[in-house]
Amino acid sequence: MRTPSRRRPPRAALAAAAAGTLLAPLLSGCWVGAGGAGSGGDAVNVLMVNNPQMVELQKLTAAHFTEETGIKVNFTVLPENDVRDKISQDFANQAGQYDVATLSNYEIPIYARNGWLREMDSYVDEDTAYDEQDVLEPMRRSLSGDDGRLYGQPFYGESSFLMYRKDILEREGLTMPADPTWEQVADIAAKLDGAEPGMKGICLRGLPGWGEVMAPLTTVVNTFGGTWFDEDWNARLDSPEWHRATKFYVDLVREHGQAGAAQSGFAECLNNTTQGKTAMWYDATSAAGSLESAGSPVKGRMGYAPAPVEKTESAGWLYTWAWGIQNASRNPDNAWKFVSWASGKEYEQLVGDEIGWSNVPAGKRASTYENPDYRAEAAAFQEMTRLAIGRARPDDPGVQPRPAPGIQFVGIPEFTDLGTRVSQEISAAIAGRQSVESALRKSQQLAEEISEEYEGR
Incomplete structure (x- = not known):
């Protein structure tokens, strides 16, 4: 339940708060x-x-x-x-x-x-x-x-898409759908676990950071029907859609994802995929250039598919x-x-x-x-990249109206702090230090503080 709304501060105070939010995680000392x-x-x-x-x-x-x-x-x-x-x-x-x-x-x-x-x-x-x-x-x-x-x-x-070892899928008798759903991806990940010694089915970001784990997870939330805020600025992180999407993501990476997932970001997943330690990776389209570079061990072995979906026609970020x-x-x-x-x-x-x-x-x-x-x-990837960018819908990424633009973020100054704090809770769930229910309960409370500032605008 929402706590009672406080009186909204004046615009000047909100501007100062926003600047403070951007400065909240500053590195200490002079450099x-x-x-x-x-x-x-x-x-x-x-x-x-x-x-x-x-x-x-x-x-x-x-x-x-x-x-x-x-x-x-x-x-x-x-x-x-x-x-x-x-x-x-x-x-x-x-x-x-x-x-x-x-x-x-x-x-x-x-x-x-x-x-x-x-x-x-x-x-x-x-x-x-x-x-x-x-x-x-x-x-x-x-x-x-x-x-x-x-x-x-x-x-x-960039947008985001699914990268996968097409040679491994072919050898295992598996076919990647032209427009995969997340349930299909999870099923394939389970079947690819151990396809080669030390290989995991999928790599997903788990590293704390609003631009790390929250980027791919928010696209999953969008296509599962969730949103950070509804059009009236009500926080919705305790919704059934958020719970289902987050539990799906956490369970998938814990069961079929890379070791040390809670400390894995873009760079770590890129290394794992390049080194043949993972069979699939959902992340930025820009990663394909590295995977297909002249010195890459997986050059020519990768396939590319649109960002997996559930309730939306597309899910890639912009x-x-x-x-x-x-x-x-x-x-x-x-x-x-x-x-x-x-x-x-x-x-x-x-x-x-x-x-x-x-x-x-x-x-x-x-x-x-x-x-x-x-x-x-x-x-191997240029047409799929162009398609992903063209299909991205920053003003309409989910199934309901949004109060601010953004696919993998919410376009307000407070999101740097909010997204980072929520990411820490999600990462803790990925690490097994708390349940998804606990992570989202705490996250909802954090988001409600933002709701109170924006309510009625």
Whole structure:
């Protein structure tokens, strides 16, 4: 039962609370990155997540971007949870330590609303070679602010889908449905357990973090008929749909998933799949580039299917790791030069030529999917990726109206804290430290605090 509503605080108090929420998980102490306290001269300081395609970018920058422009780039590269904390600290305080950071389509509208980001319309208008209209429309829309102006440029875009070892399924006499349901996936996972020594049926994220375990789990909740909040901002984490979806997810990963699931995120599942330790993996479409790269042991052995469903026609998320320029940047023009290079056609060509077209940070430009080199090398997954992005419905991801946009998140500032705290409860259930019922009871109480702030808006 809902607790009685308190009187809603004024908008100014809510804004302050939202900023506080974004800053809640800050790393303690003072820390100075590679470029010192703010960039100087021609240098640009970039804070980014340690995903494989970002690491490749870091390796290519000096010999290409810096060589061509004379602009040195100082990178600070951190795991997802850590980088989010550090970005929120620097950008919320407008400290200017970092000129550019990797932000998602969750943060960018919120950061823009708070005045933390520099608008990019003036740059794309002048930089005609960048070809902003080539950027896929869902990405442009998701990286715009309330004022309709651009505040981010995508490095890569993604949805989510099911990746599976087609050779193992074939050997075991199993067929992946063209549009699998979660029940069908669970049945296949059970049959693939032990198909090879040490192989588990499926890998699913269990690592705490609103962008870790809560991303895939929320898509499961959506398609099972659940929602974080109904259209009147009533918290619904104690609903039968949430319970069924969460119990399904927890049971599946505990019974047929990877060892140490409660500490497994994207990176761990990628390693498990690449090393042949898991037969299936539901996660970001961007992972396929690594699985199909030239040095991957599973290249050519993977199959790809749409995100599994139950009550909805589609279930994949919509996400982009994008570049945002801090308003307090001391070198915004050089920052844009880096952003336009890292998100431009020239960089995609560079990756294709030097690393391989399957590694291109795709999912953001229409021209990528028209490039014959990319289409040939990424043939295993490129069409399924494009389909997944096209089918994603950020404004209507479930079976009921929503009060805020988002598929694998709720597009409000408070979600960073709420999603992280709920993820800790879910992860504890995956680890066997508490029941799903206990995890959701605590999670409902956390969500009700947000309900009280938004009720009646």
